[in-house]
Amino acid sequence: MDTIDIKGDTALLDLLSSVPATELAPLVDHLTDAGQGRVTLPAAIKELLLEAKARGIYSPLTLKLLIREIQQFGGNTVVNLVRRSGVSYAEIVQDALKHFEVPGYAEMALERQELAVVAARLARVWPELDKAGRDEYLAELKPGSGRSGDLPDLQSAVLAGGRVSSAIARRLARRAYTPLDVVGTVKKSLFGGALASLPKAAIAAATTSAADAAYRVTIPCVLHVASLRQMRAAAELPDCPQCGVAVAKDARFCGDCGFDLRSQAAGKSDAPPRLQPLVVSHEGADIMIAGADGLPALSATALTSLDISQPRQPIDLGSAGVDRLAPLLQLVPTAMIGGEVAANRYLKVVVNGPLAPAADGNGLRGFVRGPDGRFAEHGRFFEDDRLKHLVSGAAIFQLASFVVAQKHLADISRKLSEIQEGVARIEAFQRNERKAGINGTLTYLQQVAPVVLAGTLSSSVRDELEASERALSAIQDHIHTDMKTAIAEVATLKNPGTFSTNDLTKTLKGRQSDFEELAQQWNLCLAARYVACRLVCSYPGEQMLVERRQQTLDRLTKVLPGPDGLLRQFSATVSARGAQLKALTDTQAEIQANQERLRLWDMDRAPAIESHGHATFGQLGRLLQENAQPVALVLEMRGDEVVRALAA
Structure with missing residues (x-):
């Protein structure tokens, strides 16, 4: 059950849910110190965020935990040491405005406050940049915008919102936020007077820990969220073609540079693009x-x-x-x-x-x-x-078989290579002879496929194809048994630790990796059997055998996927075991983070295994069907x- 409190920041949750997963990676990097971890960040939540970033999947619970951690850091900023828990995102933005000494922030809407933070941060960074660095920021301005190309112009563009402000905020968010940036704020804090007489370097050293736990995280996060908000706004509103600032849909002139938007519209036509005529066979x-x-x-x-x-x-x-x-x-x-x-x-x-x-x-x-x-x-x-x-029926069969074979040769050769690469990617088979058996069959199929599809149909190759089917069928049975055993073992796993759920979570994630390996073996072995069956198609008189074998292979494609398949059974067993996670010292947030880490496999790997199988077997099944068609x-x-x- 989701019990994560994000202090009413549903608008922020909506924003983060609406952007591509790749756009959330910088927030994870800020919170986790680029994966190194922070003292105040629980290990379970850190691992969940890093896994979500690696997989490119952020569930609603993961996003809530991400927001909660930003709020927790915001509750520990230097100015607000008296607070002991997280604060809303709006308070974090206001803290940032206080930090940068921006007046009049209380009267602004949250979006305007974010833009004011971006403009203030830009003013702090600007003196540190050399000409090349400044040119990178100025490059965000479109030529002909009428701006002279200096800090005031950039700040005006930022405060106007839209694409330019999003790009500048993103660039600023990537810059490291150093302890020296908070010195001015520390001098005005509750204990700043005691440090005011110290050298600047000494003050920085004394406040490094606080800065690491607060502004080093919150300032870059605010900058990046501002970038995401403006990116979404810019996608919804057109940009001025002259200066790049977002303009209202019904505006006649750009409010920033005065460009006549009607001239742009005049050059547009609602007529569909002309298509080149095609020669149609009659x-x-x-x-x-x-x-x-x-x-x-x-x-x-x-x-x-x-x-x-x-x-x-x-x-x-x-x-x-x-x-x-x-x-x-x-x-x-x-x-x-x-x-x-x-x-x-x-x-x-x-x-x-015939x-x-x-x-x-x-x-x-x-x-x-x-x-x-x-x-x-x-x-x-x-x-x-x-x-x-x-x-002669044989002559017509040979013609039809050869024509189809020529169409399929490239597909079959490519599929055999994909299967071989898939076997190579599996680092450790449970049994070495299993790997050797699949590899040996694949090597043989790669050798004989071009020969068979070219019309050379020797009886010795036909016999070997049948032997390959028997060998792969036996391997498939072993894999099936191993998958069912893996499901049974997960249901009875014991928690190796009493004080934390991390150990059992790690064990269950290991079982997920093991099952994924078995599922890959299953799909690769079945794909090889499809290819061998397709080669048998090239031999006259084998149609009935091929049809029955294809029925068997088609039935095996349903063993993993589907509501009653082994993949769903395994996921359900892991989910049931994960629901029982509990430990003496873990918070509810940490327990939910570990449960979500287990669900990530269901959201990412399980669908990938299922969809890859559907695509592979669908393609190979079509090759068999095409061979039986006119x-x-x-x-x-x-x-x-x-x-x-x-x-x-």
Whole structure:
């Protein structure tokens, strides 16, 4: 249960929730001293903030703890040593204004107070900068803004708000805030009179600890929050094109430099951008040859032109056997070409299985379908020496298989490399032979994939593919057992420490890393099995085996994800164990921070594992499905010859 009190700073919570996670990293660095830790920052909260920064995920509870720590530091500023607890963000900003001796802050809105802090901090920094340093700040001003380019101009731009003030505040927030910056304030504090006679260096040494715990944190945090607020405001309001200051949406002139905004609007047009015309393929009538099941086994459609906007994989004519289609395609009536005027014509050809003879056995049965979808003509294609080899189911299968293989070769090679890299990234397998088994199979698949997809289908390779499936299936069973064992062990973990929840949290986080490793092994092993199954597709007569094997693999893809998957079971078990965290010395905030550290894995790694599996298996599953679909080609004909073939 969330019990973090942020003293009504819901507006600050809303701001931090609305910006990208990368924009919150500087606040974490200020609070944790760039990961080194601070004496007053509890270890559990420090680790949570650092993990949130590393993962780029800030939950509402994490943001509340971040705000609470800023408030805690604000309650210990040198001016306010009498306070013993955190204060609201508004009080922190007001403390910063007192520190910089900015008058009239009480009448300002919080946003204006932040900008006043930025302008005051800039005035303190300016004398310390050399010319190059000043030029970096001045570069934030747009050329032609009408400003002379000095400190007063920069401060005016800051107080105007918008993009320029956000950039300058961000630049200032990155500067270290040294103890010497608080000397003037210390002299006016409750005990400053006792130190006033000391040398400046001695005063700095005496106040270093206080400064570390207060202004070193709060001033940079205020500067960065001001930057975030102005960044969000600038995103919602247009900038003046002349000086970069945010202007109201309906303003006619820039309030800062006087630029005529109407001239900018005049150059704009609401008309949509012109699109380059695309060559669209117009499909006319189809000529088809029936298959054994009565459906078109091969069809050809005349195209008036080739749609060059679509990327297409070129197919090797001789190796694929595409040139065998030329005699058949010569029979496409000239009228179907749509009045060709060029030497070349384009045909879309679909191969869907072995060709079938006519009912009386005399020739091949064919028919023509018009653009309206109706069958216009029926006819026959009589076999001669040029057409006989097309009647063979094996010949058509070889053509279809080769065309699809050429499309898939790059995908499969890339996927095998990804799997191999994934195995290499896993530092320690629970069993060395498991790693060796997956690696050995992957190495073999990488060797034979190009050969098989090129159409060389040896029986020895086919046998080895089956052996690979048996080996990977056994490894998959072992991983499944290990994952179920890991879930059972988490439920019974004992707390190794009585006085702190940090030890049990560390142990549970270690189990999360172990389970993630097992999940990665599971996905990599299953992906390798998909690739092996795809290679089996290239062999004639294996369709039924491939279909059943794919059903098995598809079922295994559901073992990890989903509401009843092992991934959710593991997360639920860790969450239940984390809910029992308790210790004698930990505060409620520290306990909740440790619980949130465990939930970070659920928010970051668990979805990543699940989504990576979906993407990988979806892609590999599509390769298997495409292999069972009709093969579409776009052929370029020159006279009686096929001169080019592209995968459609």
